[in-house]
Amino acid sequence: MTRALPRSxxxxxxxxxxxxxxxxxxxxxEHEAVSEPMPARIRYITHDGEGLEQxxxxxxxxxxxxxxxxxxxxxxxxxxxxxxxxxHVDAPYHYHPTAEGRxxxxxxxxxxxxxxxxxxxxxVKHIEPGRRIRIAxxxxxxxxxxxxxxxxxxxxxxxxxxxxxxxxEYYRQPGLGREEVLWLVDQGVRVIGIDAYTLDRPFxxxxxxxxxxxxxxxxxxxxxxxxxxxxxxxxxxxxxDQIPVDHGFWISCFPVKIAGASGAWCRAVAIxxxxxxxxxxx
Numbered sequence: 001m002t003r004a005l006p007r008s009x010x011x012x013x014x015x016x017x018x019x020x021x022x023x024x025x026x027x028x029x030e031h032e033a034v035s036e037p038m039p040a041r042i043r044y045i046t047h048d049g050e051g052l053e054q055x056x057x058x059x060x061x062x063x064x065x066x067x068x069x070x071x072x073x074x075x076x077x078x079x080x081x082x083x084x085x086x087x088h089v090d091a092p093y094h095y096h097p098t099a100e101g102r103x104x105x106x107x108x109x110x111x112x113x114x115x116x117x118x119x120x121x122x123x124v125k126h127i128e129p130g131r132r133i134r135i136a137x138x139x140x141x142x143x144x145x146x147x148x149x150x151x152x153x154x155x156x157x158x159x160x161x162x163x164x165x166x167x168x169e170y171y172r173q174p175g176l177g178r179e180e181v182l183w184l185v186d187q188g189v190r191v192i193g194i195d196a197y198t199l200d201r202p203f204x205x206x207x208x209x210x211x212x213x214x215x216x217x218x219x220x221x222x223x224x225x226x227x228x229x230x231x232x233x234x235x236x237x238x239x240x241d242q243i244p245v246d247h248g249f250w251i252s253c254f255p256v257k258i259a260g261a262s263g264a265w266c267r268a269v270a271i272x273x274x275x276x277x278x279x280x281x282x
Contacts, residue, residue, distance in 0.1 A: 040081030094146025095226035129172035175201035193234035
């Protein structure tokens with residue numbers, strides 16, 4: 001059994017297999033994570049502590065009245081975090097108030113079709129931290145897997161840096177520049193993902209280049225490319241190496257619907273057809 005899902009290119013459809021393998025490509029939101037310069041803080045409300053007291057107050061009951069739970073209340077979490085914590089999607093508004101000469105769209109204004117689409121994984125693990133991933137590198141990676149980008153494709157850059165997520169080494173990564181982002185968008189790509197902290201090169205390397213040259217164009221060039229060409233990015237992906245194929249799979253990466261936000265957390269998942277996954281069941 002198969003079902004057809006809409007693509008973003010000229011209203012066409014592509015047959016979507018019913019039996020698939022799902023691969024989690026997301027990092028969790030963690031309390032005071034080392035891999036976050038502005039880390040989230042999570043307050044855990046437990047069944048036998050504040051959760052119990054909340055239920056007693058809200059329902060006007062005693063502990064012994066909670067018969068079904070043996071006197072326990074609910075569990076909740078209170079999170080204080082920026083919308084760019086953990087695996088998340090950047091909206092065009094994150095980069096600038098305008099995109100392509102129009103008001104930049106915010107996370108709750110973007111087409112859903114962008115976030116459930118065919119994906120292609122490009123292996124750039126050989127590019128050293130601090131280096132720029134050039135157009136030639138992207139072309140070489142595409143040629144190596146015999147793939148030609150199509151409008152609506154989500155491009156996933158595999159740097160391998162996700163394995164350092166609990167270390168300051170996580171911030172050492174390669175990244176795209178302005179020209180590379182514009183080149184991808186010109187191919188019809190609207191979403192670019194990376195298994196690293198940022199789509200740009202590390203902040204320290206951009207700052208070093210700026211101080212050496214005095215040229216502000218070294219600062220955030222990949223992000224600021226969104227002023228000229230509207231696109232989104234998924235940052236802090238993980239487990240791209242677990243996808244058994246380089247293309248021929250889909251990604252689901254719907255961002256949480258936060259009104260007027262510049263970005264939002266997402267649970268990114270690779271959807272690999274059973275045949276491409278080597279016959280494994282979902």
